[in-house]
Amino acid sequence: MGGMSEKQEALVKESWEVMKHNIPDLSLRFFTLILEIAPPAKNMFSFLKDTDEIPQNNPKLKAHAVKVFKMTCESAIQLREKGEVVVADTTLKWLGSVHLQKGVIDPHFEVVKEALLRTVKEATGEKWSEEMNGAWAEAYDQLATAIKNEMHAEA
Template identity: 70%
Template sequence: MKEDIPALSLHFFTQTLEIAPGAKRLFSFLKDTDEIPQNDPKVKSHAVKVFKMTCESAIQLREKGEVASGSTLKYLASAHLHKGIVGSHFEVVKEALLRTVEKGVGEKWCEDMKGAWSEAYDQLAAAIQAEMNKEA
């Protein structure tokens, strides 16, 4: 997947907006354009952060049985709270993420892999939302 980050990032946002067109207005780099900008570092940045943090969440779950709490989670919670992100948005991003990983891994995609990515994302999303609820 690493070799195809720009295309997969674009796919991630295309999927997000296909599932929830209204999400466009939430992103500063999408709200004033009709098309998702190609090769925009900001497009890549959000997609890569969601991919990477979900992978880190999987490692933490395996090593400690839970997603590590701390300043990163607090910062993420605060950033998303201020952007008006709510619980239902996390489901949209989960579906977009799963579709993107499926495209990225191709034939190797299977139910076990889907389960592992889902579990890692769900735990991370729950941890961010728990911090959001504390701050709200």
């Protein structure tokens, strides 16, 4: 799979640098979009299962949003440095089993991708570009592939 140019890596890093200063809004928006795109996804998340509203200040909600964004950003860096996404073996095994156990299936990764790209677009405003979008998409896809492969290996 393809690597990432310095420009692409920089676009991902710069946008994450801005977004990470507003984690409460970012994570709320991200989950709102996930549930807009796929309402049934709600039941997989422990912190959403029994509520009608997305909780405003939930640490688990924030943790998942931050993990997805941060790991995608790290993937962009690895793709530029090494030409591939490298997740530590133990981390990957853990990620594979957590998601399997929660009932996550491959199409859910497309839902989260769409929500991630839309969150980036809204958060970066006039700084947003097709190239920035493409770089986030590529980094996410390769990370998601690593997790999905692990899930398939464990299933």
